[in-house]
Amino acid sequence: MKQVKVDKTTEMETFLAVAMTGSLSGAARAQGLTPSAVSRMMTRIEKRLGVRLLVRSTRKLYLTSEGKSYALAARRILKDLEETERTIADRANPSGLIKVSTPTAYSRLTMIPLYKEFLQRYPNIKIEVEVSDKISNVADGHIDVAIRFGPLPDSNLTARRLGETGRTVIATPNYLAQAGIPKTPADLQHFNCLDFSFQRLEPGWPFRENGEDYILPIKGNMTSNNGETLVELVMEDIGITRVGNFHIEKALASGQLVPLLEDFNPQDKEVIHAMFIGGQHMPARVRVFVDYLVEKMASSY
Structure with missing residues (x-):
């Protein structure tokens, strides 16, 4: 039956x-x-x-x-x-609010141009942007996705590699016309070098000469904790700096800035990651956002 x-x-x-x-x-x-x-x-x-x-x-x-x-x-x-x-x-049909934390300069130069297309793809998602050079705490749930540069801290968070950025020593043509052009890294002792203000394990700028890598101490009359600020200071013909390439792509292409000492560039790279809470319960809105960033940025630098 x-x-x-x-x-x-x-x-x-x-x-x-x-x-x-x-x-x-x-x-x-x-x-x-x-x-x-x-x-x-x-x-x-x-x-x-x-x-x-x-x-x-x-x-x-x-x-x-x-x-x-x-x-x-x-x-x-x-x-x-x-x-x-x-x-x-x-x-x-992903929906809801995504809270994103990005460094200040990276937000303006890289992230902001990407948001419009993402929101057109996913009209039911909203984005709240936190712009700060301080590291936001993703683990406590305050932030869904944080963009981080450099080595990753030990944590239970998931990381997706978005790309990497090299660094270049730069100055304006006007500054070089007044101060001269450094031919070797050692020549930088005669120039005003603008550097980051945060403490490093080895203060100075890295170079490679005759197959050997070394750190060259530099000196100048201004520092900043922000790469975009250093670029703006250089644009005022104050001196020379060394920053991530994402800061200066357009200015190099237009000739506003000039790369220096490229034969001595050690080609060191800073890896960029998206950090978030992963796992099987990861919200779809976060998953599609991270996938979108990987799609758009993995080959950017």
Whole structure:
């Protein structure tokens, strides 16, 4: 004899309604069913399980210990089903807010031109941008995606490589016309070299000469914790600096800035990563955003 398929999801929802309201009629109103239909459903569950789940008094229904266990399991199953459906739907049509943290200069020069196309692709996603040269804490949930340069700290976060940027020593043609052109790294002692203000393990600029890498101490009358500021100072003909290439691509192409000492460039690279909380519960909005960044930026530098 062919068995009739049972809608166990509806049964569990109705059973929980009975448990919550304490009556068949209350559950019937909540579920849009008749009291007799609810009663038949409760009887069918008990018959299939072979245990009593409900005890009826003159005024109210009570759960047996087995009924309490069934209610607990039903809540968990229905919640898991709801989360699964929401996850699958979210993958098909990602939505929600993404909080992104990027360094100041990188935000203006690289990230801002990318946001428009991403939001056109995913119109149900919103982006909140935090621009700061301080490292934001992704692990505490305040930020969804953080763009970071250089070596990665040990953590449980997931990292996707976006690209890398080299560094170049630069000055303006006007400054070089006034101060001269350095022919070797040693010549920099006679020039005003503008450097980053943060402390390094080895202060100075790296060079490669006769196959050997070394750090050359430099000196100047201005420092900054921001590469874009150093470029702006150089554009005012104040001196020479060494910054990441993403800062200066357009200015080099236009001739506003001139690369120096390229024969001595050690070709050191700074890797750029997107940091985020990964895993199977990673929100689709974060996944598609990181995938988009990889697509657009992996070969940029």
